[in-house]
Amino acid sequence: MIEYPDDDVIGKGSRRHAIPETVLVRDLVRVVEVMNLERQGFFGKESVLAGSMALRCFKSPRFTVYDADFSTTENAARRPEEMRRMLAYEDDDLVIAPDPLTPHDAHGTAWKSEPIRFDPVFTSLVPNRDDRSFKADISFRGLVCEGIECELLVPYEMGLWSRPPTVWIMNPHEVVAEKVLGWCVNRLVKHYADLAFIGVASNPSGRPRLIELDGMKLREALANKLEAMRGLQPARYAAFGSVDDLVDDLDRAANLNQAQWQAIVYLREHRDRFKPDLLEGAVREILVPMLRAPGRA
């Protein structure tokens, strides 16, 4: 599936990016899992890689380590047992064994497999069983934009492949919609940090421009996502009756405190660049104007 790196290469990557070896190995296993699903035809316009692994395809520097997120339309939803079979994988160097999927919410629109245990025979750097697991979240809540196809990127050089494989990932307009809801409703700093990265990467005056966003499409995606979530969790989303309510909230000072900020893990070489001031500027000065209704300042 990939050229598995040896312990020396993993150790060097770990030190270069200030990521523990066990965490780096888990990330490699998640990459193999994505490629495993890709080879079985899981991905397409209606069935995508989501979350931070998808954002990494746009060179997001934020590093997360435990879960792999997938999202599909209702049409593309698979039965839990079928999904579990697809998640299972084995080659000479790695075995991935998922637990049965369990419902993540009362509506049965999101499922998770936890733990997905793995046995990384290719390395001796993960001796503890507790470190050999990750989680897959699969949402069948529906996509509001078609996925896009792009190269699966990883943020380190380990010679995993001669050419990166291609996968379908969540459309960045929909990613913005999910992250806006995640920040406005749950106040999780990781969502704000991701929005800021998307702001920076889509800045019309930025070079290179990594993400192309369209303001009208952004509002449409956000409106559709809000409507869907208000249907599923009306109490939680009661404070937000419209897209403008969300955009107004996003435009307020984020008040990121130091401890929250330090819990966000960036790859070492980006740590000095992505500071709270940059994040807030990117969200309020780049994304918010794009999300505003035409003619409304």
Place this chain on the structure above:
Amino acid sequence: MAQRGLLYRVGQDRYVVAPIEASALSQAAPPELLIDLALGSHPYYIGFLSALIAHRLTDLHSASASAAVPADVRPRGRTSIALKIARLSPRAWPAPDEIERFRVLEGTKEFAHRSAVERALVDGLLRPDLCAGFETVVLAWGRAGRRADVSWDRVAQAARGIGDATARRAAFMLGLLSLETIVERHFADLEGRAANTPLDRSNGFNLDRSEIERDPRTGILLNVPRRHLRGWVEAGADA
């Protein structure tokens, strides 16, 4: 050997000799074993963010480990381990059942000590600064709220054992998780008027006094916006 990356100091008069193919201390031994070697001559436990990670109460990872020792213990000498240490008063030291002994490496007889899941939750209220901040702590409580292996009675007992302020914080958090029965069972005697205890000891939000709401039942001063708390608990439960 030290220059070649094969010998590491992990405590006073304690060294780890790494295998020849190792290029870093982390490749020589699991961090829990290194902590045990560094601190094991006195009572200690691995806790705070390290325990939240170990108990899967957060998805964060950390390049450093955190542990607690009794207040009168001062680990001597430099070590090669990135370790944050909290010194706890005798009152705050965990009861025996709040610490678990676990095997650090399969197939060996090497053990280390770690806070049990209930104590790890309470320690988050005691030292949020060692748990990556209050957002991480509340997310952990939200996540624990969905787990069947967490005894909320033991959480309440651990909090009461530490002292009044931690008990009030725990009572407030249990209320936030709608665990009213536990609050009634363990904290019915709390008088809200008798205290002004900030919820987040690290005061991460640094709110203006006029913005701080007071919880009448526990006497907790909400120095974290209530909306954030609600969002974090819900997000934790979703995780």
